[in-house]
Amino acid sequence: MTLSDKNFAFVMHCGEMGSRWGFNRTIGQMCGLLIITKEPMTANEIADALSISRGNVSMGIKELQSWRLIKVQHIPGDRKEYYAPAGSIWDMANRVFEERKKREIDPTLSLLRDNLLEPATNDDEKFAQQQMHEIHDLLETVTKWSSELQRLSPEQLQSLMKLGSGIGKVLDFKDKILKK
Amino acid sequence: MTLSDKNFAFVMHCGEMGSRWGFNRTIGQMCGLLIITKEPMTANEIADALSISRGNVSMGIKELQSWRLIKVQHIPGDRKEYYAPAGSIWDMANRVFEERKKREIDPTLSLLRDNLLEPATNDDEKFAQQQMHEIHDLLETVTKWSSELQRLSPEQLQSLMKLGSGIGKVLDFKDKILKK
DNA sequence: CTCAAGTTTCAATAAATAATGAAATTAATG
DNA sequence: CATTAATTTCATTATTTATTGAAACTTGAG
Structure with a gap:
């Protein structure tokens, strides 16, 4: 062929x-x-x-x-x-995404956690830890989100995907509701 | 040092x-x-x-x-x-994300667009085009989303990040409102 | 303009990564 | 259980990618 x-x-x-x-x-x-x-x-x-x-x-x-x-x-x-x-295009994209998270994010998260457990012993380490803390929080948010997306039903995902520029509006809307 | x-x-x-x-x-x-x-x-x-x-x-x-x-x-x-x-951790993460999109997604999107413009000339090409179409749509959605995220205000982003597992609920809520 | 501190370039070399193919292994068949 | 089709392994080789360091270049100061 x-x-x-x-x-x-x-x-x-x-x-x-x-x-x-x-x-x-x-x-x-x-x-x-x-x-x-x-x-x-x-x-x-x-x-x-x-x-x-x-x-x-x-x-x-x-x-x-x-x-x-x-x-x-x-x-x-x-x-x-x-x-x-092994599945649809969407399935495959998901797998790649998941696998890359596992290889690119998880090991760093683990290193940062270890590092942040020990107290800093001088100013250089103190500053470094602040930075590492920011990276840690960022990566953790990404992780939380990606597992969140996995949990959504296909319909919800569909809905989210189509949302596009609507996301801002929905957020504003949500904020308004919560304030009341 | x-x-x-x-x-x-x-x-x-x-x-x-x-x-x-x-x-x-x-x-x-x-x-x-x-x-x-x-x-x-x-x-x-x-x-x-x-x-x-x-x-x-x-x-x-x-x-x-x-x-x-x-x-x-x-x-x-x-x-x-x-x-x-050149900026905060968040800025840098954004840059990496953007740059990777430019290198990993955009060229493929461009190839797929070109390919999908020409009509398929046999069954093999027809099936291939269906698949490419799916990939194209997926990548385009990702692209649309990432540019959407760039457009959000820092406060909206904050809000979105904190949303986490709430995203499902907000979506359901939005759907209900729209149906009325 | 000349000097010198600083930076960039790039040909040569080193290191890392990928591909080959023959030999070893596995497993279906009669 | 012997045969053979099919797959896997892995030492060797090829290719790609990264690093060095000396020479070329740039630029500010006198």
Whole structure:
């Protein structure tokens, strides 16, 4: 199976973006490829489509699975494993977001908490702790919010997403109500 | 000037996280160092504190400036350039967020728009376009939201941040009002 | 204009990361 | 249980990315 020019361009772009999104070029390509391909693909098909080694595909699959972005499927009477995206685009975006939070925010939060437990022993440390405190609070707010978004029902999310510029108005509205 | 153990640990951690946050180890360290240091620092002081070459610092500064994370200051009668964070923690987080959006989302959005303008010429392309359409819509929503957040007043932001788990309730409330 | 302090650049080098492919492993089939 | 299709592993190699430091450049002061 060969990709059309347009689809190939998309897959290559996913590769370029791959490293920015948290994985590497090849894995970005694999992810893009599986997303735009209707039928599940075997590891060999992936290797062919992207002109990369079979071993590389195997490693990429492992990585994509650790991000919970792809799933394995079997076809009766066929020994091969078939790979497909593990959910909707929205699901996948959520996974990436979650995973990145885990890798980019959580470790820092943990370090900051430890650091802030011990009292500062001089002025330099005192100032540093003030700054760390701000970072800590910010990251904690982000964390709280992201878990909050996970908790919303799909309808609520829909509603929130469509809100757009309305968010300001809703906030003002809420404030008014609360003041009474 | 030497860093205390705790401050050193923080700076090193910023280094480890650096690559995840979009820049490299050294630049992460520089950023962390400038954040926890009360006084602006010269390039040489930075090089000393981190045990890296003067040239490396120069390149790091350029990069941090391109992210609009640091600013230059001058001390009268002193020829050297002094560097300091370009704003509050919140400002810096915003800059990183904005810059990452520019690097991670905007290029993809642009590619998808181009691709979706041309009609699909076969079934594979048709399916691919459906998927790309979903990605496009998702990214556009994210974009709209982030620019929306930028537009909110600091008080509204404060209010929104504190809302946390209340967001669901406010949404339900808003829906009820609108239905009437 | 000249000097010197300070900064930037960039070719060379070092370090980190990714990809290959052959060998080892696993697992379905008869 | 032997065969073989399929997958995984991992030492080696290739590629990419980061760092150094000397030379070039810039700029303020005399």
